[in-house]
Amino acid sequence: MEKSQIWVFMEQRGGVLHEVGLELLGKARELAEVSGSTVAAILLGAEVAPLADRIINHGADLVLVAEHPALETYRLLPYTDVLTRACRERHPSVLLFGATRMGVELAPRLAARLKTGLSAHCIDLQWDANGNLLQMVPGWGGGVVATIRCPDHRPQMATVMPGVMQKCESSRRSGRVITLTVGEDLDVSGPKILSIDREEPKTRALETAEVVIAGGWGIGGPEGWKLLEELAALLGGAVGATRPPVDEGWASEEQMIGQSGKTIRPRLYIGVGISGMSHHVVGMDGSELVVAINSDPKASLFEVADICIVGDFREIMPPLLEEIRRRLGGKQPH
Numbered sequence: 001m002e003k004s005q006i007w008v009f010m011e012q013r014g015g016v017l018h019e020v021g022l023e024l025l026g027k028a029r030e031l032a033e034v035s036g037s038t039v040a041a042i043l044l045g046a047e048v049a050p051l052a053d054r055i056i057n058h059g060a061d062l063v064l065v066a067e068h069p070a071l072e073t074y075r076l077l078p079y080t081d082v083l084t085r086a087c088r089e090r091h092p093s094v095l096l097f098g099a100t101r102m103g104v105e106l107a108p109r110l111a112a113r114l115k116t117g118l119s120a121h122c123i124d125l126q127w128d129a130n131g132n133l134l135q136m137v138p139g140w141g142g143g144v145v146a147t148i149r150c151p152d153h154r155p156q157m158a159t160v161m162p163g164v165m166q167k168c169e170s171s172r173r174s175g176r177v178i179t180l181t182v183g184e185d186l187d188v189s190g191p192k193i194l195s196i197d198r199e200e201p202k203t204r205a206l207e208t209a210e211v212v213i214a215g216g217w218g219i220g221g222p223e224g225w226k227l228l229e230e231l232a233a234l235l236g237g238a239v240g241a242t243r244p245p246v247d248e249g250w251a252s253e254e255q256m257i258g259q260s261g262k263t264i265r266p267r268l269y270i271g272v273g274i275s276g277m278s279h280h281v282v283g284m285d286g287s288e289l290v291v292a293i294n295s296d297p298k299a300s301l302f303e304v305a306d307i308c309i310v311g312d313f314r315e316i317m318p319p320l321l322e323e324i325r326r327r328l329g330g331k332q333p334h
């Protein structure tokens with residue numbers, strides 16, 4: 001009997017793999033060790049086959065590669081088309097996507113075509129006793145975790161935020177690469193990409209930063225925000241945000257931490273003017289050391305903080321910056 005397959009969609013842009021795919025391979029490997037399934041990665045693009053070695057080293061037994069000029073740059077309809085055909089022909093039991101902009105657009109469209117279910121923003125995945133995938137999703141602002149099952153339809157589909165799962169150690173593994181046939185009748189209707197302008201990130205990537213200085217509504221505006229940027233620059237860290245500063249335009253959407261933003265696990269997280277609503281906390285409570293600065297001694301962020309500083313950040317931060325500058329003596333971490 002053929003083994004059941006756990007598929008991971010490998011997001012790539014310009015031939016660069018998104019880390020979330022590698023993280024999902026780590027989880028898929030763990031699930032496969034329990035169920036005896038095969039881990040297959042599905043990779044779409046143009047001339048992307050050279051990425052297969054890295055994918056295999058991160059846990060895939062099999063890499064399904066679909067190459068076509070129309071797949072070079074991500075577009076919803078051709079990508080959905082190829083994935084639908086691959087699933088109908090090969091019947092994966094599980095199909096995982098990163099909850100990235102690409103993943104959250106593609107996964108629901110595919111689930112609808114395949115007439116199966118989809119759990120969004122899972123924080124864990126396990127098997128039940130009958131071999132169904134248990135998909136854990138935070139509900140009610142992270143206050144409860146709902147466990148979702150999809151017993152009657154396949155594949156069992158889930159999206160997972162970047163940074164939630166752990167990559168498995170890269171080692172010299174062996175695996176197979178299968179080239180999927182992409183029909184010339186590919187659906188290339190819909191918007192066409194005329195040109196791509198890449199914006200250079202203004203701050204260091206949150207997901208990989210060892211230090212994150214996060215600001216909330218309490219910062220009050222761009223003036224206060226500069227203090228966070230100064231502190232991040234001194235400590236070689238990145239600036240993150242809760243939702244209100246993003247809504248106000250003080251920070252970009254890329255900087256949002258939490259249920260609808262990024263999940264981070266830095267060595268040091270400093271939250272300034274943040275109340276600590278669970279929507280935000282689910283994205284940062286894996287941080288090693290948490291420092292909270294808030295004028296309200298009852299702020300919930302203090303409940304998850306290792307160091308609590310009660311007071312107005314406008315009074316606390318300038319001397320803090322001064323002291324750090326003095327201790328660094330002109331040297332700055334990279």
Ligand SMILES: Cc1cc2nc3c(=O)[nH]c(=O)nc-3n(C[C@H](O)[C@H](O)[C@H](O)COP(=O)(O)OP(=O)(O)OC[C@H]3O[C@@H](n4cnc5c(N)ncnc54)[C@H](O)[C@@H]3O)c2cc1C
Nearest residue numbers: 216217218242243258259260261273275279280295296313
């Ligand atoms: C479906 C859904 C998804 C969401 N997803 C996210 C998400 O991913 N990420 C996210 O962050 N939010 C998310 N939210 C919003 C979330 O519920 C909260 O509204 C948000 O996290 C609150 O942000 P905040 O702590 O910055 O603001 P507030 O709750 O307004 O807190 C501001 C804090 O600043 C303190 N403060 C004020 N002045 C000062 C000062 N001078 N010095 C020091 N402290 C001061 C106050 O005491 C207060 O505690 C989501 C909401 C919904 C409904």
